[in-house]
Amino acid sequence: MAGRLIYLIGPSGSGKDSLLDAAREPMAARGCRIVRRVITRSAEAKGEAAQAVSVEQFNQLQAEGAFALDWFANGLHYGIPKEIDQWLADGHDVLINGSRGHLSQARERYPDLLVVLLSVDQAVLRQRLLARGRESADEVEERLTRNAQFADDLLADVPSVIVLDNSGALEHTVTRLLQRIDREHACV
Ligand SMILES: Nc1ncnc2c1ncn2[C@@H]1O[C@H](COP(=O)(O)OP(=O)(O)O)[C@@H](O)[C@H]1O
Numbered sequence: 315m316a317g318r319l320i321y322l323i324g325p326s327g328s329g330k331d332s333l334l335d336a337a338r339e340p341m342a343a344r345g346c347r348i349v350r351r352v353i354t355r356s357a358e359a360k361g362e363a364a365q366a367v368s369v370e371q372f373n374q375l376q377a378e379g380a381f382a383l384d385w386f387a388n389g390l391h392y393g394i395p396k397e398i399d400q401w402l403a404d405g406h407d408v409l410i411n412g413s414r415g416h417l418s419q420a421r422e423r424y425p426d427l428l429v430v431l432l433s434v435d436q437a438v439l440r441q442r443l444l445a446r447g448r449e450s451a452d453e454v455e456e457r458l459t460r461n462a463q464f465a466d467d468l469l470a471d472v473p474s475v476i477v478l479d480n481s482g483a484l485e486h487t488v489t490r491l492l493q494r495i496d497r498e499h500a501c502v
Pocket residue numbers: 324325326327328329330331332333442443445446480481482483484485487
């Protein structure tokens with residue numbers, strides 16, 4: 315049986331990368347793979363273990379059909395490598411760091427995807443973004459402003475959604491993710 319795409323979304327700073335890192339081993343033990351994104355972010359920038367490329371390299375990869383999904387947000391290009399389609403075909407579930415802005419396109423391509431929405435109290439969010447220190451203060455404000463463009467009913471007609479609050483300790487969020495994933499039988 316084909317695997318399922320697990321599409322992790324949430325505001326910048328809500329903890330998507332942290333959750334992916336912390337869940338990597340227990341998810342792998344469940345046969346679920348986590349893909350490394352291709353991003354036009356400088357290799358020096360702190361953050362996830364993504365493959366950093368130039369815009370020219372990104373465009374070339376895109377033209378070659380290297381991406382299963384790709385989008386532009388926060389001034390950056392993001393690509394999800396096409397290899398996930400083989401993983402899914404082989405029966406592995408695949409967890410990716412997705413985009414709220416690209417959700418409808420992702421659903422068109424992967425109609426049975428499972429959405430995991432991470433949320434954090436607004437006051438905590440700004441603090442975490444500033445403490446992360448990856449973006450300038452202006453970029454942090456732009457990211458907070460971007461949240462307003464997503465309506466409350468973003469997930470209204472999405473059949474499978476796991477909502478997780480990450481305002482507390484990360485290990486609690488990981489535990490709840492695994493509990494919910496196991497209940498959904500998402501991983502094979
Ligand atoms: N549960 C948590 N408690 C405290 N700090 C957290 C928690 N989750 C994430 N963080 C921190 O918040 C910042 C943003 O997390 P990150 O994983 O980069 O978010 P995202 O990928 O959604 O932008 C990071 O500095 C990270 O260490």
